Amino acid sequence: MTHRIASIPGDGIGVDVTIEARRVLDAAAAKYGFSLEWTEFDWSCERYAKTGAMMPDDGVEQLSGFDGILLGAVGFPGVADHVSLWGLLIPLRRAFQQYVNLRPVRLLPGTTSVLAGRKADELEMVIVRENSEGEYSAIGGRHNAGRPDEFVLQESVFTRVGVERIIRYAFELARTRSQHVTSATKSNGLIHSMPYWDEIFAEVAAKYPDVRAEQCHVDALVARMVQAPDRLDVVVASNLFGDILSDLAAAITGGLGMAPSGNINPSGEFPSMFEAVHGSAPDIAGQGIANPVAQILAGAMLLDHLGETVAAQAIRASVDEVLTAGETLTPDLGGTATTTALGAAVAASLR
Ligand code: NAD
Ligand code: IPM
Ligand code: MN
DSSP states (O other): OEEEEEEESSSSSHHHHHHHHHHHHHHHHHHTTOOOEEEOOOOOOHHHHHSSSSSOOTTHHHHHHEEEEEEEOOTTSSSSSHHHHHTTTHHHHTTTTEEEEEEEOOOTTTSTTTTTTTTTGSSSEEOOOOOOBBBBOOOOOEESSSSSTOOOEOOOOOOOHHHHHHHHHHHHHHTTSEEEEEEOTTTTTOSSSSHHHHHHHHHHHHTTTSSSSEEEEHHHHHHHHHHOGGSSSEEOOOHHHHHHHHHHHHHHTGGGGGGGEOOOOOOOSSSOOOESSSOOTTTTTTTOOOOOOOOOOOOOHHHHTTTTTTHHHHHHHHHHHHHHOSSSSGGGTTTOHHHHHHHHHHHHHHO
């Protein structure tokens, strides 16, 4: 079986960690008897500097025939972040209807997190982030420019279809786990969007009487994630809340270098796209010290998506083994190993 994968390493450490994820995925393919046919795309801020565009006009079309996409990260000083991200990541998520951003949260061994003392099964949740609308909207703009009464409006868009499908996805997922969904809301402060979100959450919850449904204001939820994470399992959140919650989840389970993510098109009509939760980390780019674990685990999610679940599980086990051994940890984990050394150690443990 051959899977055709598009790789977009992107910018900064996106490039370093994607090489390591490919190394590990290739080792898994060799061991478990399938093959990966990679096509690499140089879409990045560097390309923007040369051509004025993050990706070609037919970029979406070029990717549409692949079985999956592995994305490094995009964004680098020199190109405004909203230009680089709205020039590549966000349009791809939308064009391919990857309306679920799945961000599994698992306490990894060998971490220096504030929750490091906990047992692994005390912290095992998944953030189901709405990935196609909500607070991430291009509607709005600057008014009265240059005047003392200048202001900007930034609109949010919550559609019935969009909110319903992400909440339904969370409930379906909960049925395969511990039958518990927590919705991140903020209907005390936002008077249109979040009350609507809550209303639809209640409607969907009524159709899943077997699943425990609760809602929690997002500010209280972040405190709960740190103080009582064992009381959470599936957390469903809007685009912006899910974004913020997932960096917190990364921080408490081992750091940004450890958290994977999948932009999922549930219908399978379009390719899904896998990436680390973190960005291009310009502060450590080019030093060879980025932690590749998040991107390796994103690669494992890609294999799960392709049906190569045994190989995916083996990769997760190898990551755990290498982190537990503690001999090849990158600086963010308190070690002195390079990105390549950690990637190679995971690949070697897999073989
Ligand atoms: P970031 O995640 O890149 O970095 C935040 C901090 O975490 C930095 O100190 C960084 O060094 C550290 N870090 C992140 N990943 C690490 C790793 N693998 N190993 C060790 N340390 C790691 O977030 P930021 O600084 O807010 O964003 C930098 C750029 O990346 C911006 O242009 C932003 O827009 C972009 N970004 C892109 C994506 C994406 O393409 N998916 C995601 C997030 C941010
Ligand atoms: C993420 C990133 C992106 C997001 C940014 C870079 C637009 O932070 O994937 O978490 O907010 O979706
Ligand atoms: Mn983010």
